[in-house]
Amino acid sequence: MDAFRAVATGRTLLAFELLLGSGQRIGDVLKMKWSDLEDGGLNVKQGKTGKPLWVPLTAQLHAALDATPKRSVFILTNEAATGPWSYRGAAQAIRKIRAQIGALDYDNHALRYTAAVELLNAGADDDVIAAVPGQSTAMVRHYTRSARQKVRALKAREIRT
Template sequence: MTKNDLPKYVYSDRGYVRFIRRSRGQSVMMKEIPGTPDFWDHYNGLIKGRKPVSSKRNFEALILSYYESDAYKKLKPRTKSDYRRYISHIRTIWGAKDPQKIETQHIYELHRMNADRWRQANYLVQVMVVLMNHARLIGFLKKQHGNPAKGIPLFKQTSDGWQPWPDNMRAEFEAVAPLRARLVYELCIGTGQRIGDVVQIRWGHIKDGAYDFTQGKTNKPLWIPLTDRLKAYLSTVEKSGLTIITDQSGRPVRYRTVAEEMRKVKALMDYPDAANYVTHGLRKNATIELYQSGCDDEMVKAVTGHSGIEMLKKYGGQVRQRELATRAQDARNLMERNKHRT
């Protein structure tokens, strides 16, 4: 019996069939013969009903309950994917443990054990905050216990984040990149957006010479006039699908497909260490260009969608400080000149 002969969520398994619905944490062996009334009764019950949360208070039950919560269901697909990745790790190490027995020291130790990967270590703590908050909501933690994951000091970023692409590297990339990789590059530079948003840009988002859309990560609506350079480049691109970036059949492409293509191009470049520069660094290039053009913080935020000054400091770096200091000193010089004229 092939998968095509079986209904949704049902798979062959050692002579029987198994109902698997990962979003609900369900995996149920079905010993009824597919197609029989008994089979359909069992199947319909599994489809309509939710797998009950185990009466045993442990992380396994907590995680399954969280996956059924409105808070989880409202997350963006990318955020859901990230959460599941780290929750899976927590499930592996603490699945059978009672959340009430986990104290701040245990989460702190988990954080420290992953110190060599500071981003992942911080994300583990952030996910634990979410899980333990849900544990309180469903009665797995008592009010007096508080949230043991809160207050753990996170590792600080030791650098200014992703590095902007050097001019020489950009020139080489523009010369050697195939059409789709070059299109991704131009959109990242021209709009200053994350690659996850760039791959979802539709031709319908481009109206009256501007990019009108809502950021995927922040859910923030933005309207951004296109640069002359990006307008000129897009005028050379064939419209083969709904999205600007497509596969050979005109269908949208996934973030990971584009990211892998960009990595392959950089791996073949002559520029030293080109492979170490990530596509997200182009967002930093765009931010720096805005500051170099004389934009202030609010103007930069209006294009990039950054929500706070701290992120702008990371993206703008010393360029931001220099441009602001130059404008400040120019203002002082003008004031001095005006004094002498009076």
Template sequence: MTKIRLKYVNEYIDRTGKLRRYFRKGGKQLGPLTGEPGSEEFMSAYAAYLAKKSPAVVRNMNKDSLAKLIVDYYGSRYFTDLKPSSRQLYKYALEPLSKAHGHRCAITMTAEHAETIINRIGAERPGMGNLTRAVLRRVFQFAIKAKRRKDNPMLGIDPFKVGEHHTWTDAELRQYEAKWRLGTRQRLAYALLLYTGQRVGDVADMTRADVADGAIHVVQEKTGARVWIEIHPELHKAMKACPAKGLSLIGDAAGRPLKRPALSALIREARKAAELPSRCVAHGLRKAAMRRLAEAGATANQIAAVSGHKTLKEVERYTKAADQRKMAKQAMDKL
């Protein structure tokens, strides 16, 4: 029989010879795990600890409630098989939902009820509405697999229309650089994002061990793509002026590693200090990198080699803001 191995499960034999299991995370022992791994009793407690909830709360939940369905989903392979970044994103959508609507019956929820919940979220935050819609669709698919429902009430709910991330203009890039000179962490974070063209999470994960022969090796978390990015002279200046204190190329003030949200927040606060508009977010620097490559005459395949995109359609979407007049002149100069 295959032994189930789960993260954060600590097991040992006590002095009476009994096997005991505990959930341990972040150096803290959160509580016991009873029953056999894979059993409903064990997995419910395990899922509760993952969701940072007390197993006592789970036991008191209505077994047909949305909150209980979400907790059970956390304990299923449909959730545990996801990449860590995806699990974090799913919980970002599901935790507020469980708190606000966890008391509702998930088994009898109609498509109309589901759409009402999504519409309330999307009315103010359309992007969050779309994320919640997509994640809940997976949760109810799990409910169908578990034979707790026969249909998925999320099917047929249309997504909200949302704008794309703004691509930083050259004027905005200059304004940021004027505020944050070489030698500051804000300039280093900006340079790593702009001159590698990578996603925020991948930049946050970059370490000194990834640098070799004048390039940075990246294994993209989202796609698994492996890319080598030549270190641009401007990025080299930023790295030399503000060398990493720890292993990460961009860490916190003490050199400790940053997570994606913290790096985004660093750029957000730096953008405010530079008096740039709120549309200038960290991901927009990746788009600015793609735009500048397109304006410099790089082909779609060359840009994809930097960005790690699998399709040229995605490259085209990222380079829509490329300066048409400049590119048209370059095209005519080739005649």
């Protein structure tokens, strides 16, 4: 994540921060509009589930949004500012940075996992984690399985010492 942030600029960095900060799928991120911003968060209607969510902005996402000029109703706009950035264009731009930093093994969807793991590592319970990506608690447990084992092992170390 640090390597991506060090290299990416403009709307590619904003796309990354929207994916990570909101925990949403790329298709939903590309549909986000400036009018979706409300009370320090984003109103999202998930395309796959139809579920409406309000997702709070992370500090990094807030900074990226503040640094972005409003050229269209869409947050991630195409070059002509006439509509949203295309799925293919956004995916290719992000992939280019991933190739540059040696992170091709991590696709856009991995940022949904990362958002959940960040919340887990911060001490959030499954219901709190689920509120951000709009997932069931069962899916949260699936996304955080590996990280959860490490959290528990660290807790075990604390108990043993």
